[in-house]
Amino acid sequence: MNIATILAAGLGSRFGDITKYVPKGMIKIGAQPMIESSIEKLLDAGYSKIILVTGHCSDVYDNFTKKWDAVDTIKNPFYNTTGSLFSLYLAMSYAKRYQFNNLTILESDIIYDSRILKQIPSLNCMLTSKPKRFDIGDECWVEMDKHKRITSIVKDPKKIKKAELEMVGISNISMNTIENVNEYERMLNESLQMLSENNMEDYEQLLASNKRFVSEQTIYEWAEMDNVQHMEYAIENVLSKLK
Numbered sequence: 001m002n003i004a005t006i007l008a009a010g011l012g013s014r015f016g017d018i019t020k021y022v023p024k025g026m027i028k029i030g031a032q033p034m035i036e037s038s039i040e041k042l043l044d045a046g047y048s049k050i051i052l053v054t055g056h057c058s059d060v061y062d063n064f065t066k067k068w069d070a071v072d073t074i075k076n077p078f079y080n081t082t083g084s085l086f087s088l089y090l091a092m093s094y095a096k097r098y099q100f101n102n103l104t105i106l107e108s109d110i111i112y113d114s115r116i117l118k119q120i121p122s123l124n125c126m127l128t129s130k131p132k133r134f135d136i137g138d139e140c141w142v143e144m145d146k147h148k149r150i151t152s153i154v155k156d157p158k159k160i161k162k163a164e165l166e167m168v169g170i171s172n173i174s175m176n177t178i179e180n181v182n183e184y185e186r187m188l189n190e191s192l193q194m195l196s197e198n199n200m201e202d203y204e205q206l207l208a209s210n211k212r213f214v215s216e217q218t219i220y221e222w223a224e225m226d227n228v229q230h231m232e233y234a235i236e237n238v239l240s241k242l243k
Helices: 013-019 034-044 058-067 084-095 178-197 203-210 228-237
Strands: 002-008 049-054 071-075 102-107 110-112 125-129 141-144 150-154 165-174 214-217 222-224
Touching (some): 002 034, 013 228, 034 049, 034 102, 049 084, 141 214, 150 203, 165 178, 165 203, 165 222
Parallel strands (some): 002 049, 049 071, 125 214
Antiparallel strands (some): 102 165, 110 222, 141 150, 141 165
């Protein structure tokens, strides 16, 4: 059994009035809201359960996802004072009720080619790609060791030796061995420790600090929507290329 969690608690404040009354994942890119496209692709790829972590305008997601029995919504009650790491902690804690092989983590503000999901290996990994352009801003740059293990993730490419790959916004936690079951519990404990030091921490820093997540590079199209400029770029340059 493979399950997924979509982290969708954020305010989406950089979209201004567009996200005043709806969460960012409900923005339509083409014919569908981003969240709907992601859910349908996950179900088509064989995921048995999707855990949607909500926050801002959570009732919109609660009502919208009623049409899918496989989607559970859980709310981050502190969405406006915590970062995405707390949402991931809630999702990982909730996921323990299921016997699963893989927990795939997705951000709610991405559009992506469905073939990306089929290339995710059953191991601890983060999907990365060559950057499509360098002037759109807000990329998360990935640094790796010689074994492709991710050692750091930064916004400023000058802080790492080689800014060659950026994170896609899709990662995977594997539970295929006893060691990884124990590692899962350690990650939960580490999440709490990191949150005690910085409650606004982002989830990707947990994966980087773990030192056991490898980079899995994709050649397929994707785009992130952090602001209106990103959205316009995605509609003009990415949407028509997706399958």
